[in-house]
Amino acid sequence: MLSKLILKLMVLFLIVGCVSSKQAEFNDYIFENKKEKKAYIKSYNRALKLWSIPYSEENIKTDFGTGHVIISGPKNGKKMVLLHGMDASSTMWYPNIKTLAKNHRVYAIDFLMEPGKSTLTSDALSSKELVLWYNSIFNYYKLKDFDLVAASRGGWIATLLASQKDNSINKMVLLSPAQTFEYIDQLAKTSNALLLKLFPSQKKFEKTLETFSTHPDKINSKYKKQFYLANKYAKSNTSMLQMTPFSDEELKFITTPVLILIGDQDVINSEKSLERAQNLLFRSQTTIIKDAGHFLSIDQSEAVNTAISTFLQ
Numbered sequence: 001m002l003s004k005l006i007l008k009l010m011v012l013f014l015i016v017g018c019v020s021s022k023q024a025e026f027n028d029y030i031f032e033n034k035k036e037k038k039a040y041i042k043s044y045n046r047a048l049k050l051w052s053i054p055y056s057e058e059n060i061k062t063d064f065g066t067g068h069v070i071i072s073g074p075k076n077g078k079k080m081v082l083l084h085g086m087d088a089s090s091t092m093w094y095p096n097i098k099t100l101a102k103n104h105r106v107y108a109i110d111f112l113m114e115p116g117k118s119t120l121t122s123d124a125l126s127s128k129e130l131v132l133w134y135n136s137i138f139n140y141y142k143l144k145d146f147d148l149v150a151a152s153r154g155g156w157i158a159t160l161l162a163s164q165k166d167n168s169i170n171k172m173v174l175l176s177p178a179q180t181f182e183y184i185d186q187l188a189k190t191s192n193a194l195l196l197k198l199f200p201s202q203k204k205f206e207k208t209l210e211t212f213s214t215h216p217d218k219i220n221s222k223y224k225k226q227f228y229l230a231n232k233y234a235k236s237n238t239s240m241l242q243m244t245p246f247s248d249e250e251l252k253f254i255t256t257p258v259l260i261l262i263g264d265q266d267v268i269n270s271e272k273s274l275e276r277a278q279n280l281l282f283r284s285q286t287t288i289i290k291d292a293g294h295f296l297s298i299d300q301s302e303a304v305n306t307a308i309s310t311f312l313q
Contacts (some may be wrong), residue, residue, distance in 0.1 A: 029113065029120040029235075034234040040115055043226040050094035050220055053101055059117070062136045064125060068117035069137065070108040076158030079146035080104035081138070083154030089116040089229040091223060092151070095301035099309060100149065109137060111154070115230035127242050130157065131164055144168045147312050151175040151297060152268070156243050163246065164256045169234070173259045173308050176269050176294050179243040179274045181251075186267040195230075200232040213295040214265050251280035258284045259311040261291030263299060285311065 009127040031037035048055070053072055070090050080100060084092050090108035093100070100106055100166050110116030112133060113124060125133060134157070140148075144274070148169050150158035155177025162169050184190055192211045196204040209216040212301075217225075260277050262269040274286040287307055292299040 002103055018215070029124075030115055031233055032235070040226070040229045040233055041117070043222075043229050044089060044091060046125060047220075047223040047226040049093040050091070050222060052094075052098050057117070060137055060140050062133055063122075064129065064133050065112055065121040066119045067112065067133070067137050067242060068110040068119075069141075071106065072097060073105045075105060077101075077103050077105040079141075079143050081143065081146055081148050082106060082108040083148070083150035083157055084108070084111065085152030085154055087115055087234065088151070088227065089114070089230070091226060092297070094206045094220065094223060094290075095298050096305055096308075099305040102309075107137075107143070108278070109134070111157075115234040127160060131161060133262070134161060135271045138168060145170045147171045147173075149173045149175070149308060151179070152178045152294065153243065156180045159246060159254070162258070163250045167256070171255045171257045171259075171312055173261070175235065175297055175304065176266050177260070177264045178268050179245055181273040182245055182269070184268055185270040185273070189267045196231050202228070205231065212293050213299055214263065214291055215299045216295045218298055219295075236262065240312060251277070252282070255282050258282065259307065260286045260306060261296060261307060263289050263291055263294060263296040265291070266303045268294045
């Protein structure tokens with residue numbers, strides 16, 4: 001109970017500290033001003049060029065704002081949706097996209113309430129509204145029986161989607177899903193990310209990377225710059241308060257085959273998370289990736305790519 005209370009206080013402090021400074025003349029949910037947003041988008045575009053295969057970008061108008069989608073892979077391939085981690089945007093998939101798009105038509109969606117190219121034009125969305133928003137994008141592309149690969153916060157959202165009746169998910173892969181099966185495992189260590197958000201600096205950023213990654217040296221400098229600007233410029237939002245572990249009943253309701261991967265040095269999940277998933281999910285597989293942290297898709301991209309491909313075959 002104490003860890004839950006600490007987490008909620010940390011999030012509330014973060015939200016108050018970041019949102020209260022919003023400038024009235026610039027109506028943007030994420031960024032404080034046009035200059036900072038422009039710098040971030042410029043960095044996003046540079047990082048996106050790390051994708052080693054052809055891609056296209058599309059903006060989809062929805063009731064809640066514009067959804068930005070990056071599309072890759074053969075047009076006749078099986079459909080796949082990618083949901084990124086917190087503040088990471090869809091560019092985070094650069095070490096994985098070549099493998100993921102080999103046999104799949106991939107749709108990487110930027111989260112509406114975080115730094116990226118999706119734009120929220122309403123108030124912060126509830127969990128129910130998040131489901132409606134993602135389903136509107138799935139419906140736009142007529143996605144049925146698709147595979148879903150999601151990381152960290154994206155893993156929580158993926159689980160939310162899979163817990164809905166009559167969803168269209170075929171198989172699901174969760175890469176260290178945050179706050180999904182258990183609360184954050186090593187809360188004290190993750191406070192580096194909070195301090196970075198409140199008092200951004202390059203030194204705190206590097207310290208945060210060392211906490212979440214076993215091989216921060218593997219992170220491409222262009223992507224690293226974009227990720228830093230996401231933490232430096234973007235305000236946080238109340239969506240973190242919704243992210244509590246799913247109940248036994250919600251998890252038992254999920255019939256989608258699920259693969260859950262965590263790093264052996266992950267600060268977000270531990271074997272306890274995997275045990276709960278195995279006990280409650282109807283069709284689940286779990287794997288611990290050696291020499292990997294929370295950023296396992298970069299730390300050990302080859303091992304992660306192989307595990308995903310094998311599971312989805």
